[in-house]
Amino acid sequence: MPADNSAPPYTTEEKRWLRVHFDGEFKFLQMYGLSIYDEEDREEGRRIVRAMMAYDE
Incomplete structure (x- = not known):
């Protein structure tokens, strides 16, 4: 994936949203078949x- 298409790190607000709705990034990624150990995922x-x-906004 090209560098200009990379997604910057999570903001504090995004991390909070993940904790509230999915109990964190790890469980969120698992739900989508993605790996926390793979940077592209x-x-x-x-x-x-x-x-x-x-969409929620």
Whole structure:
């Protein structure tokens, strides 16, 4: 995946949202078949989280 397409680290608000709704990043990624040990999977997870949060607003 190109560097300009990478998802920046979670903000404090995003981490809080993950804890409230999914008990954290690890469990969230598991639900989507993604691995916390694979940076590309984690980037994909951050994009999904941000889309879900935007939808909630």
